[in-house]
Structures are given as C-alpha cells and as structure tokens.
Amino acid sequence: MKSPQHIYISALGLYAPEKILTNDNLAEFVDTSDEWIRSHTGIGERHIAAENEQCSDLAVKAAKYLFEKNNLSMDGIDGIVVATATPDYYGFPSTACIIAEKLGLKGPAAFDIGAGCTGFIYALEVARAMIKSGSMTRALVFGSEKLSAVVNWKDRNTCVLFGDGAGCALLEATDEEKGILDSTLHAEGSGSLSLVIENGGHAIAMEGRAVYAFAVRAIGDTIVELLKRNDLTIGDIDWIVPHQANKRIIAACSKRYNFDPSLFYMNIERYANTSAASIPIALSEMEDAGLLKAGQKILFVGFGAGLTYGGTLIQW
CATH class of the missing domain: 3.40.47.10 (Thiolase/Chalcone synthase)
Known part of the structure; x- marks a missing residue:
C-alpha cells in the first residue's frame, strides 16, 4: 500500500457546556474580582460542565456537531485519539474507548494521550503518523477536558484560570497539496x-x-x-x-x-x-x-x- 503524501484536517467541531461562570460569579465565593482576573489573565468567563457531564460526553457532543455541521457520515472512522488530563476514569477503560461506544463506532483504534495542555498537539501528530503508516485512514482527534472537577475552588490562584469544553478534528489523507x-x-x-x-x-x-x-x-x-x-x-x-x-x-x-x-x-x-x-x-x-x-x-x-x-x- 502506497503511503499517503498529505494528511489534513477535513472538519472541526466544538462543544462548550451551557453553564457560564463569570468573574463576578467567582468573586461571590473567593477573594478576587473581575478587574483583577481580566488584568492578570484576560479571562472574563468560563463554561462549567454539569455534574453528570463527563469528559467523554463533552467530546461526543463536539463530534456530533462536527458531523452535523459538515453533513458527514461516521463511516470509515477507524481511529480515536483523545488528549485529556481529566479522563472519565484515571485508568481503564480509556476515555477514547468510551467515546467510541457512545458514538456507536465498532472496532476503531482508541486511546488517550496525557500531555497536559500540549495534548492536542501530541494527539494530532500521533494520528497523523498512524494515518501515514496505514494504521488508520480517518481519525477523530479530540481535546476534551472537565477541569472543573479537579479545580480547588478555594484556591483563588488557580480556580479563576480554568474552564470545561471539547474540540474535535477529523484527520484524513488527501492528494491535494495541503x-x-x-x-x-x-x-x-x-x-x-x-x-x-x-x-x-x-x-x-x-x-x-x-x-x-x-x-x-x-x-x-x-x-x-x-x-x-x-x-x-x-x-x-x-x-x-x-x-x-x-x-x-x-x-x-x-x-x-x-x-x-x-x-x-x-x-x-x-x-x-x-x-x-x-x-x-x-x-x-x-x-x-x-x-x-x-x-x-x-x-x-x-x-x-x-x-x-x-x-x-x-x-x-
């Protein structure tokens, strides 16, 4: 089998939880202010997942948005690579396996990558290399996080910084120069x-x-x-x-x-x-x-x- 010359992002999707926590909301229970947070970080608000929303749920919603927006089929998806520091379980099964199950995909290669905030870059390169080698043909690459579950909401130095959400990229081969x-x-x-x-x-x-x-x-x-x-x-x-x-x-x-x-x-x-x-x-x-x-x-x-x-x- 000839190795594909070009691997590209063919579609993108995102999901942000409905609940929004503003800086003023934070100031109600931690010693901070909207002015301080904005001036030191540039942050004004963040999305917070519901208690029963898991990292995999956020990713699945991002993937569904990707497919619906682009009128694409999930046929041929044979790889799922998930970058996350907040998996559904700290251990097995991997969040990628859970996502595959929730999307109804049968038999894709599915695994998580833990590289912190650099995770999506690592996941993208792993998926690219696997498509290049022929191990995958169409791969969903996720960055998905439920950081609200691991934030110390009493620590004003860190709790103001983080939010929840997921993004998804469909990676596949092309003959085009891109x-x-x-x-x-x-x-x-x-x-x-x-x-x-x-x-x-x-x-x-x-x-x-x-x-x-x-x-x-x-x-x-x-x-x-x-x-x-x-x-x-x-x-x-x-x-x-x-x-x-x-x-x-x-x-x-x-x-x-x-x-x-x-x-x-x-x-x-x-x-x-x-x-x-x-x-x-x-x-x-x-x-x-x-x-x-x-x-x-x-x-x-x-x-x-x-x-x-x-x-x-x-x-x-």
Missing part, C-alpha cells in the same frame, strides 16, 4: 512538578511564575524552530493558534520574539484555559467565523504540564 507540513514535540522533565493534578486527580497545583516563564520561552522557541526548519519567516504565517492559557503570556512572547500580536488568535476571554481542548475549540470557532482560508499557513502551539510543549505547521 495539510500538516511539520510538527515538533518536546518535554522538560525537570519542571514536571511545576504544574500537576495532585492526589489521584483531585486538585490542580501550579507554580505560577515558573510556568509563566516556561510558557513564554516555549511558545517563542517552538515558532522559531518550525519557521527555521521550513525556510519560512513569520511574515509567511497567516495565523498562530496558541494554547489559551493567559493573555499576558502571549503579549510577553510577542514582545520578546518580535511577533505581531495580531497573528495570535485568542478566545480566552470567553472560555478560560481549557487545557488540551483550547486549540481545537479555537480552530473550530475560527472555521465557523470564516477565518480559515485555503492556502493559509497556520501554526498551532501548545505548552503545559510535563512540562511539555510543541507545535504543528499546517497549510489549510
């Missing part, structure tokens, strides 16, 4: 305890200053690496879609590396940090708004717990 051009994945294990979910999945703990410094450097270095490897300049890039962690991180990176801030698509004001879900949610939102055009060169950049980081260069 798709994933390059990808890079990295990890710095020396910082592994700077951002963790402690006590078997019960609470997020973060060293804010260490993570901030790492994130600014990781975003910039990843962009520079992918540009250099592909003989491009920042002027060749139409969009940068970063993990949505903190507006100040993006501003600091733009200033340090002399990137035009307008290249970065940001929706953190309405979603907060949704970890592995943030990049696919942003992409789906961009598609719905008509911002993604054929031929555009787009960079996805992720960074987070691990400490992991990485990026994907794609031609739309």
Whole structure:
C-alpha cells in the first residue's frame, strides 16, 4: 500500500457546556474580582460542565456537531485519539474507548494521550503518523477536558484560570497539496512538578511564575524552530493558534520574539484555559467565523504540564 503524501484536517467541531461562570460569579465565593482576573489573565468567563457531564460526553457532543455541521457520515472512522488530563476514569477503560461506544463506532483504534495542555498537539501528530503508516485512514482527534472537577475552588490562584469544553478534528489523507507540513514535540522533565493534578486527580497545583516563564520561552522557541526548519519567516504565517492559557503570556512572547500580536488568535476571554481542548475549540470557532482560508499557513502551539510543549505547521 502506497503511503499517503498529505494528511489534513477535513472538519472541526466544538462543544462548550451551557453553564457560564463569570468573574463576578467567582468573586461571590473567593477573594478576587473581575478587574483583577481580566488584568492578570484576560479571562472574563468560563463554561462549567454539569455534574453528570463527563469528559467523554463533552467530546461526543463536539463530534456530533462536527458531523452535523459538515453533513458527514461516521463511516470509515477507524481511529480515536483523545488528549485529556481529566479522563472519565484515571485508568481503564480509556476515555477514547468510551467515546467510541457512545458514538456507536465498532472496532476503531482508541486511546488517550496525557500531555497536559500540549495534548492536542501530541494527539494530532500521533494520528497523523498512524494515518501515514496505514494504521488508520480517518481519525477523530479530540481535546476534551472537565477541569472543573479537579479545580480547588478555594484556591483563588488557580480556580479563576480554568474552564470545561471539547474540540474535535477529523484527520484524513488527501492528494491535494495541503495539510500538516511539520510538527515538533518536546518535554522538560525537570519542571514536571511545576504544574500537576495532585492526589489521584483531585486538585490542580501550579507554580505560577515558573510556568509563566516556561510558557513564554516555549511558545517563542517552538515558532522559531518550525519557521527555521521550513525556510519560512513569520511574515509567511497567516495565523498562530496558541494554547489559551493567559493573555499576558502571549503579549510577553510577542514582545520578546518580535511577533505581531495580531497573528495570535485568542478566545480566552470567553472560555478560560481549557487545557488540551483550547486549540481545537479555537480552530473550530475560527472555521465557523470564516477565518480559515485555503492556502493559509497556520501554526498551532501548545505548552503545559510535563512540562511539555510543541507545535504543528499546517497549510489549510
């Protein structure tokens, strides 16, 4: 069997829970304010899953939106890769297997990837490589998180940062000159305890200053690496879609590396940090708004717990 030359994202979907928790709502039970949260993070509100909504439920709703919006069939889906730090169960069965069952898919390869907020970048590269090798043909790649279940709602330094949601990308081969051009994945294990979910999945703990410094450097270095490897300049890039962690991180990176801030698509004001879900949610939102055009060169950049980081260069 001939290996496919080009792997591309053929469709996108998202789901955000109905409940919205604003900064003013948070200020009712934790010592903070809308002004402080906005000025330090850029966040205005976040979506919160219902108590009976699991990570798999969010992902399934994102997938159903993808198929309904594009009038596509699930026929031929033979792979499910789920990036999540908040699986339905901390152990087996994997959230990917549960999603396959809820979607009524029979026999796909299905597994989870734990790479923190960089998870979608890792999952996308794993699925791309498996399609390239012939192990999959059409794969659903998810970033899905129910972070409200692992937030310490008494810790004002972390509870203001996170939200719930899911994004989904359909990945498949094409003969057209488009798709994933390059990808890079990295990890710095020396910082592994700077951002963790402690006590078997019960609470997020973060060293804010260490993570901030790492994130600014990781975003910039990843962009520079992918540009250099592909003989491009920042002027060749139409969009940068970063993990949505903190507006100040993006501003600091733009200033340090002399990137035009307008290249970065940001929706953190309405979603907060949704970890592995943030990049696919942003992409789906961009598609719905008509911002993604054929031929555009787009960079996805992720960074987070691990400490992991990485990026994907794609031609739309």
